[in-house]
Amino acid sequence: MVSIKDLEHSLSAFNQKHINFSNIDQNIIRIDTPFYDRHNDSLIIYASDCGNGNIKISDAGYVLDDLETDGIYILRSKLRMDFMLKQLNSFAIRFDKETNELYTISSTEQYAVNQYLLVQAMLFVNDMFMLSNKNVSSIFLNEVAGFLEDNNIRAIANRAIIGTSGMIHRFDFSIAGFKDIPERLIRVVNTPDNEYYAKSVAMDVHQTRKVEANAEFYTFINDENTVDNKIINLFNSENIKPVLFSKRNSVVKELAK
Incomplete structure (x- = not known):
């Protein structure tokens, strides 16, 4: 019969093998995740101290910047912008229109859950907005x-x-x-x-x-x-x-x- 200890061990082993942490500087940690984008590149997120025991977890603007390289400018369309914000809200993820960042603020205790939600939001936005030119107004x-x-x-x-x-x-x-x-x-x-x-x-x-x-x-x-x-x-x-x-x-x- 499966036990809680078995599940905890399996999750811990997966994280140790597939998630890599490295320091960018004293205040920023880079996290290489086991999820991949459409370019077959590992999705990378960043964690930084924002005070009061909280951390900011961010994609550093990667997802929207990558879409823009393919000519998809979400910020130029109110329809697409409103849609994206609504969907991000369902993941409890925020958006910074100045930096193009998808991010969330998390306690260290809730870090694992919020990291997963951010990665899922990144994957969703990347997939949903990869539209052909003739259908850019459609979602x-x-x-x-x-x-x-x-x-x-x-x-x-x-x-x-x-x-x-x-x-x-x-x-x-x-x-x-x-x-x-x-x-x-x-x-x-x-x-x-x-x-x-x-x-x-x-x-x-x-x-x-x-x-x-x-x-x-x-x-x-x-x-x-x-x-x-x-x-x-x-x-x-x-x-x-x-x-x-x-x-x-x-x-x-x-x-x-």
Whole structure:
């Protein structure tokens, strides 16, 4: 039988192997995380002392600066800006428009949870705003929300679940279960060839399933561009139902139960 000690040991071993800390100066610590962006680069965040026993955890502006190198300027669009701020709020992450930073203020005791939320927010923003030029005014998450609403599917946005490790796992939509109908939890993938974001989704589902054993999991995938088969295979292997958005009507009946 699994024990708390087993889980604590597993989490500690993972952190020691995959998370690296180094000093930038006396007041700033660099953290190399085990998560990767679309360039196959490790996501790096920074922790700095901000007084009163609190620390600032920040991406140093990386995510938005990286999007701008691809011609995606979130700050120039009120629609995209409002959307981003709303989603960041669901992760409890703040935004500094002067420095482009995604950041949070944390106590040392809550550092692990807040680090995870920041990384998840970075992955989400990077994926959701990688839009083709002809669709820069559109946001895929909104399209999925519109589909659910148009089909009278009673979905609630931004469901957060605490996993066995104490980390918070966030789902874009949840559909309540009833009697023999299980809860349905949905994640949205905008960039259909972003293997690393897909892996983070699969990891969230894997951890959530330990506390929500009867839930069913779906991911809606923007298939405007070619979908990487490795992503489909990954989701299938984790018992996550991949739904190509062009085929979304095929799941209306089961989601509307």
